[in-house]
Amino acid sequence: MKTLVTGAKGMLGLEVCRVLSSSSEVFPVDIEEMDIKNRAQVHQTMATIKPDLVIHLAAMTDVDGCEQKPKQAMAINIEGTKNVATEAAKLKAQFIYISTSDIFDGRKKTPYNEDDKPNPINHYGRSKYQGERQVTGIIPEPYIIRTCWLFGGGPQDKKFVAKILKLAQTKNIISAVNDVFGSPTYTRDLAEGIKKVIETNPPGLYHLANQGICSRYEMTRKILEYARIDSCEVQAVSAADYTTMAPRPAMAAVKSKYINVSNVIPPWEEALKVYLTEVKK
Numbered sequence: 001m002k003t004l005v006t007g008a009k010g011m012l013g014l015e016v017c018r019v020l021s022s023s024s025e026v027f028p029v030d031i032e033e034m035d036i037k038n039r040a041q042v043h044q045t046m047a048t049i050k051p052d053l054v055i056h057l058a059a060m061t062d063v064d065g066c067e068q069k070p071k072q073a074m075a076i077n078i079e080g081t082k083n084v085a086t087e088a089a090k091l092k093a094q095f096i097y098i099s100t101s102d103i104f105d106g107r108k109k110t111p112y113n114e115d116d117k118p119n120p121i122n123h124y125g126r127s128k129y130q131g132e133r134q135v136t137g138i139i140p141e142p143y144i145i146r147t148c149w150l151f152g153g154g155p156q157d158k159k160f161v162a163k164i165l166k167l168a169q170t171k172n173i174i175s176a177v178n179d180v181f182g183s184p185t186y187t188r189d190l191a192e193g194i195k196k197v198i199e200t201n202p203p204g205l206y207h208l209a210n211q212g213i214c215s216r217y218e219m220t221r222k223i224l225e226y227a228r229i230d231s232c233e234v235q236a237v238s239a240a241d242y243t244t245m246a247p248r249p250a251m252a253a254v255k256s257k258y259i260n261v262s263n264v265i266p267p268w269e270e271a272l273k274v275y276l277t278e279v280k281k
């Protein structure tokens with residue numbers, strides 16, 4: 001069994017490659033080996049490897065960056081995904097696409113499930129939703145797994161946890177929004193969860209995240225607590241007073257109608273504590 005992982009050097013890619021290497025021969029590729037925008041390079045790489053399974057993680061994931069450079073976001077997240085899916089279809093490879101809860105508008109008051117209707121409010125969300133549509137149009141029976149607010153990766157982490165740890169080195173007060181909610185998800189748990197989903201569930205659309213939901217404010221407090229940083233206070237602010245380049249859905253948490261996550265991945269606080277204990281070692 002040969003598994004090709006795109007975006008393999010990213011925070012989720014590292015864990016996916018590690019987890020899947022126990023059950024298959026993993027071929028990790030990132031932009032240096034296979035720029036997904038480059039159709040000829042995608043063809044050449046995939047036709048040489050001939051994978052049985054493709055886990056497509058490569059994406060432009062900087063949400064504000066996508067808002068500033070929407071054409072680049074579309075080229076990578078839509079056209080790039082089309083290129084990878086097209087080659088996978090020719091090889092009849094099983095296909096897994098990792099998507100995001102940013103495809104929802106966030107107006108719902110409770111976590112989104114697989115039946116909820118996408119309505120993205122930023123360019124990242126639009127490009128990932130169009131990426132999903134490319135996949136379902138090209139691959140007969142893909143897995144599409146939507147997740148939320150990833151943390152992990154240690155030095156590879158460019159996201160929220162890394163930003164808070166960095167801010168805490170220089171600030172006494174950190175502001176965090178208390179009216180934007182999500183499901184923080186540890187890349188290690190998600191990688192294990194993806195493996196379990198494909199081993200035990202038929203192809204389809206699944207929502208997968210660590211259990212539970214919190215605001216960025218609550219998450220920031222837990223980051224500082226578990227990282228044992230007591231030199232810094234957390235100030236709750238409203239998203240209305242905290243301008244970002246891209247609007248964020250006020251509700252980004254996900255839950256699944258089909259997967260009992262308590263059998264698959266633990267609550268987010270537990271996962272965050274494990275991660276920060278390891279990072280601090």
Ligand SMILES: NC(=O)c1ccc[n+]([C@@H]2O[C@H](COP(=O)([O-])OP(=O)(O)OC[C@H]3O[C@@H](n4cnc5c(N)ncnc54)[C@H](OP(=O)(O)O)[C@@H]3O)[C@@H](O)[C@H]2O)c1
Nearest residue numbers: 007010011012031035036057058059061099100147149150
């Ligand atoms: N992070 C989250 O909170 C989150 C939440 C929901 C879903 N997801 C999805 O999960 C997947 C993995 O996310 P992640 O957090 O691991 O992202 P990441 O750390 O940014 O990893 C993505 C990888 O793709 C690479 N890449 C970018 N453009 C490429 C191109 N044209 N060709 C080939 N590779 C390219 C990136 O390289 P560079 O670093 O050099 O750009 C990076 O190594 C993504 O599809 C993302 O949309 C992420």
